Amino acid sequence: MDKINLNEILQIEDLLNVKIRFNLMFRDNWNPIDDFKNGNLEVMLEGHYHNYPNKRSYKVGQVTIAFVKIHPKENYWLLFHIGKVTKDLNVYNGIGYEYEALKEYEKYFGRLIIRFKNRSQMMIRNAASVIDDCEVSQLLPDTFDNDLFPGYDKVNISWIELKRVIEKDTWKTALENQKGVYLLTDISNGKQYVGSAYGESMILGRWRFYIRNGHGGNIGLTPINFIHVQENFRFSILDIYKSTTDDLIIIARENWWKQILQSRRFGYNEN
Structure with missing residues (x-):
């Protein structure tokens, strides 16, 4: 050609x-x-x-x-x-x-x-x-958009990016069908928060809450100003599991990551 x-x-x-x-x-x-x-x-x-x-x-x-x-x-x-x-x-x-x-x-x-x-x-x-x-x-047949879901091990995006992509089809399909353990990182100070997702809509459901209010109902994050979250927080995924995986396995893995990353001692986790 x-x-x-x-x-x-x-x-x-x-x-x-x-x-x-x-x-x-x-x-x-x-x-x-x-x-x-x-x-x-x-x-x-x-x-x-x-x-x-x-x-x-x-x-x-x-x-x-x-x-x-x-x-x-x-x-x-x-x-x-x-x-x-x-x-x-x-x-x-x-x-x-x-x-x-x-x-x-x-x-x-x-x-x-x-x-x-x-x-x-x-x-x-x-x-x-x-x-x-x-x-x-x-x-292109339409306006450029390269926001296809990159794979669970490659997710590392800011709050602003997450807000833009979370309702896109490829992201919704990937996140609403997987239980998992995820990581929030505050790039202004290096503090981290380890969370788990196993309820309705799984990871998608949990991350939607962060888009709405910045803290998702987590005690360690509620004192943080929403604007600070929007400007400084990044989202990534540590582990993923099938939707049929027992919730206790997810919780145990979440606690393991908290210990490894010391997110209770140096981060935002309080339990």
Whole structure:
């Protein structure tokens, strides 16, 4: 199958007036793909139209193409914006421009994925010099979403991520059919909480409570401010068991993990 480059899809005639920004990381090393999945497009556009401390990124009238890297170790990028610079705000080390989105390309936003290896340290490239190397990988039928359940041993997500994925079909199916022992980690201080799930909807049911109130009715967690939980807690799974497993086995395993991790002495477990 012949490769398709980016401009075979976009059909931009004046490439000399186009710049492509490959958005890796900005805002305290936060990966902008997380902002895309959380719907924070405004934050992403602030990064895209950001000027360096001593260098302008664009000129008035230029077309800008915005890609975000899907995974830090892979060369796949998601298109999230194409716009035209309408005003230079003369701001350095901040948002430097006013712009308008080009509506004729909106049908590709969040759907077009390219493969491109940026061999330069520069994030902003002249389109004419790189567009032939931007190989179209996929044109998704709907907006990008890579939130498939990764496997029980690979779950390690923040509260914000959990809120986003917990009602997705693959996550619901995986979590509502397994009893288990799970771990909450407070990244602000390293304290941990070991919990078990064997009631209605199993792990799914327990984790839904953390989304609702942050503490799930657990004595050791109730004093913690809900905002603190949202900003600092991560969720992972230590053990999983079939739904037919005796609850006493789950409880025994929960106690074993509490001893191993010393979560009663140094963490949030109080029993």
